[in-house]
Amino acid sequence: xxxxxxxxxxxxxxxxxxxxxxxxxxxxxxxxxxxxxxxxxxxxxxxxxxxxxxxxxxxxxxxxxxxxxxxxxxxxxxxxxxxxxxxxxxxxxxxxxxxxxxxxxxxxxxxxxxxxxxxxxxxxxxxxxxxxxxxxxxxxxxxxxxxxxxxxxxxxxxxxxxxxxxxxxxxxxxxxxxxxxxxxxxxxxxxxxxxxxxxxxxxx
Amino acid sequence: xxxxxxxxxxxxxxxxxxxxxxxxxxxxxxxxxxxxxxxxxxxxxxxxxxxxxxxxxxxxxxxxxxxxxxxxxxxxxxxxxxxxxxxxxxxxxxxxxxxxxxxxxxxxxxxxxxxxxxxxxxxxxxxxxxxxxxxxxxxxxxxxxxxxxxxxxxxxxxxxxxxxxxxxxxxxxxxxxxxxxxxxxxxxxxxxxxxxxxxxxxxxxxxxxxxxxxxxxxxxxxxxxxxxxxxxxxxxxxxxxxxxxxxxxxxxxxxxxxxxxxxxxxxxxxxxxxxxxxxxxxxxxxxxxxxxxxxxxx
Numbered sequence: 058x059x060x061x062x063x064x065x066x067x068x069x070x071x072x073x074x075x076x077x078x079x080x081x082x083x084x085x086x087x088x089x090x091x092x093x094x095x096x097x098x099x100x101x102x103x104x105x106x107x108x109x110x111x112x113x114x115x116x117x118x119x120x121x122x123x124x125x126x127x128x129x130x131x132x133x134x135x136x137x138x139x140x141x142x143x144x145x146x147x148x149x150x151x152x153x154x155x156x157x158x159x160x161x162x163x164x165x166x167x168x169x170x171x172x173x174x175x176x177x178x179x180x181x182x183x184x185x186x187x188x189x190x191x192x193x194x195x196x197x198x199x200x201x202x203x204x205x206x207x208x209x210x211x212x213x214x215x216x217x218x219x220x221x222x223x224x225x226x227x228x229x230x231x232x233x234x235x236x237x238x239x240x241x242x243x244x245x246x247x248x249x250x251x252x253x254x255x256x257x258x259x260x261x
Numbered sequence: 262x263x264x265x266x267x268x269x270x271x272x273x274x275x276x277x278x279x280x281x282x283x284x285x286x287x288x289x290x291x292x293x294x295x296x297x298x299x300x301x302x303x304x305x306x307x308x309x310x311x312x313x314x315x316x317x318x319x320x321x322x323x324x325x326x327x328x329x330x331x332x333x334x335x336x337x338x339x340x341x342x343x344x345x346x347x348x349x350x351x352x353x354x355x356x357x358x359x360x361x362x363x364x365x366x367x368x369x370x371x372x373x374x375x376x377x378x379x380x381x382x383x384x385x386x387x388x389x390x391x392x393x394x395x396x397x398x399x400x401x402x403x404x405x406x407x408x409x410x411x412x413x414x415x416x417x418x419x420x421x422x423x424x425x426x427x428x429x430x431x432x433x434x435x436x437x438x439x440x441x442x443x444x445x446x447x448x449x450x451x452x453x454x455x456x457x458x459x460x461x462x463x464x465x466x467x468x469x470x471x472x473x474x475x476x477x478x479x480x481x482x483x484x485x486x487x488x489x490x491x492x493x494x495x496x497x498x499x500x501x502x503x504x505x506x507x508x509x510x511x512x513x514x515x516x517x518x519x520x521x522x523x524x525x526x527x528x529x530x531x532x533x534x535x536x537x538x539x540x541x542x543x544x545x546x547x548x549x550x551x552x553x554x555x556x557x558x559x
Contacts, residue, residue, distance in 0.1 A: 080320075099460050099476055131472060134313055135419035135460035140434055147425050153317050160318075174468035178314035179322065186308040188277040197467070225505065229282065232544050234501075236281035243306050247329060250373040255321040 063117055070118030077115050081154040087144035088112045094138035094148060100131040108138040108148035115151070124159040128152065130168035157259075173200045183252050186242030191235070198222060272334050272342035272382065273301035276349035276497075277309050283346075283497035285541035289526035290345050290387065292540075296403050296533050297394050301343060304333045310352040313464040316425070325370050327356035332376040345387045347496035351420040354384050358426050386421060387495050388439040389431070391525065395446040404532040406558040407448030413523070414489035415440035415451050416480070418499040419460045434458070440493060443525060447532045448558075454487040456480045463498035466506060477503060478514040485518055491552060492522045500524055504546045521549035531558055 078085060088109065095107035104127040106114075114123050123129075132152040139147030159166065166172040177197035181188050198218065205214045229235040242248070279287035291301050311319075311326035330353065334342045344350040360367045361380055371377040394400050422434045432439045435458060441451040459480055462473030480503070484492060494500050504522040511519055522545065530540040531553070542549050 099462075100472060103472060103475070131465075131469065133419075133460045133462050133465055133472070133476070134317060134425075136423040136425055137419070137458075137460070139425065140423045145427070150425050153320070156318060157320075168469060170468040171465070172318075175314035175318045178312065179319065182309040182311065182315075182326070187280070188309050188312075190277075190281050194467075228505065228546065232546055234282045234284075234505075234544060236284065240277070240280055242308050244375060247373055247375065248308055248326075251322065251325045251329070251370070254369070254373060255319055255325065258321040259319070 065117060070116060073115055073118045073120050077151060077154055081150045083146050083151055085112045085115055085146060088146055093141045097137040097141050099135060100133060104128040104131050124155060124164050125167060127167055129155045130166055130171050169204060170201060173197055186245050186248045187240045267298050268300050269298055270300045270302050270339060272337050272339040273303045274307055274330055274342055274344045274349060275303060276346040278346055278497045282501060285544050286345060286497050286524050289524055289530055289540055293526045293529045297399055304337055307333060310349045312348050312352060316352060324356045324359050327353040328360060328370045328378050329374055331357055331382060332374045332378045334382040335379040336376040341383045341385055343385050343390060347418055347420040348498055350386050351424060354428055355424055355426050358428055391443045392439045395443045400446040404447055405534045406532045408528060408532060408558050409448055410556045411449040412488055412490045413444055413449055413451050413493040414454050414484035415444060415457055416492045416494045416499060417458045418496045422458055440525060447528055452487045452489045454483055456483045461499050461502050463502035466502050474510050474513055477506060477510045481510060481516055484520060489520060491520050493525050493528060494522060495525050507547050519547050521545060521547050521552050
């Protein structure tokens with residue numbers, strides 16, 4: 058947190074606390090900062106912010122810092138924090154909620170590739186009802202390249218990424234782990250309807 | 262449903278990975294479980310469970326995508342469904358749990374489905390099935406070879422024992438023993454170690470490679486320090502990640518020795534007399550046939 062002295066102002070914090078609690082279903086007010094979650098978090102060392110710190114930030118109502126937080130994007134959803142929490146708070150669920158909030162607020166993710174990855178995965182699923190690994194990776198890399206060319210490292214970064222992926226792709230082909238057949242479900246219309254409903258749910 | 266005296270049918274959800282990059286696991290599951298008297302009936306027209314992507318980004322799809330498969334399984338007339346992939350297993354079980362507690366959501370999803378969720382099907386992981394077959398003595402009975410000298414680090418990963426919802430499983434969450442039980446039934450000597458339920462970062466491998474490589478480095482270092490000569494896993498995400506990226510991890514973190522990453526079905530298959538080719542072990546990235554030759558399971 059950037060400010061040197063934190064002030065707790067309930068009326069300022071309330072909206073964020075309520076929104077996160079309602080959407081994630083997690084009772085963050087039960088957190089008494091025992092830090093068992095911090096001890097188990099596999100990415101805590103890297104992010105600097107552990108689940109207990111994130112919960113504290115939410116309780117202080119620091120919306121901007123909460124949504125621009127590395128833990129939200131680095132979280133590998135291993136559920137260690139939640140399993141060990143004596144008060145049953147599942148911070149991975151909170152991170153899922155915060156990703157959605159930041160998307161709705163049109164905040165550029167701190168790790169844009171993470172967001173692109175999950176979007177591409179769900180798009181591929183919507184096309185065939187099953188994930189087509191090849192299509193999924195192409196969707197992901199195209200989106201990445203577009204962003205790199207616009208905001209990031211330019212052609213050099215794109216070329217490095219492609220080289221890396223091509224190397225993995227070739228080793229997969231060699232080991233017959235690459236799959237070229239198209240697996241498409243028959244009642245795809247049901248999946249399309251579920252996607253439409255998901256969109257309506259998010260909008261409403 | 263019992264067919265004759267020997268074979269029982271159970272429903273089977275392979276998931277996308279077992280139909281693609283981990284096709285070998287699909288073949289192994291069918292072959293090995295057939296030896297143990299189970300015929301896997303793949304449910305018709307199943308779809309992707311949404312995996313980590315849906316659960317991280319879309320609360321509705323995270324429940325709705327597995328729900329469609331649950332409805333199809335409920336309509337199959339079978340009472341139990343095997344889901345070998347830990348990710349699919351976790352997401353499907355969580356969806357079933359949420360639906361059992363939320364009739365409004367169930368109705369909302371069911372209106373879009375031709376086969377409605379009824380909440381009948383019992384979901385089993387591959388360990389649920391194998392542990393009972395180890396305890397009943399069937400695994401030892403069907404094994405014609407012993408895995409002497411194999412010291413596996415039994416690697417469970419995150420999603421087999423930990424759930425984002427309150428779901429009870431039969432094994433210990435922090436120090437599960439199911440895989441060890443199966444390995445011991447095959448004559449192997451599983452090691453005791455500290456990273457068996459730690460995350461390998463498979464869902465981050467492509468989008469946040471540094472994190473994933475770091476997580477794997479810790480897992481591999483501990484397994485080596487404890488004297489393991491291979492990993493065993495039940496999760497195709499873990500297998501693929503730990504196998505395909507192990508060269509990169511070892512190079513970056515100065516790890517000298519590499520460890521084959523076996524599916525548990527491979528150890529079973531070899532013990533039952535299948536050849537490594539029938540089990541398709543040659544599709545691993547880290548050489549695994551070398552250890553097989555060295556140990557010569559007999």
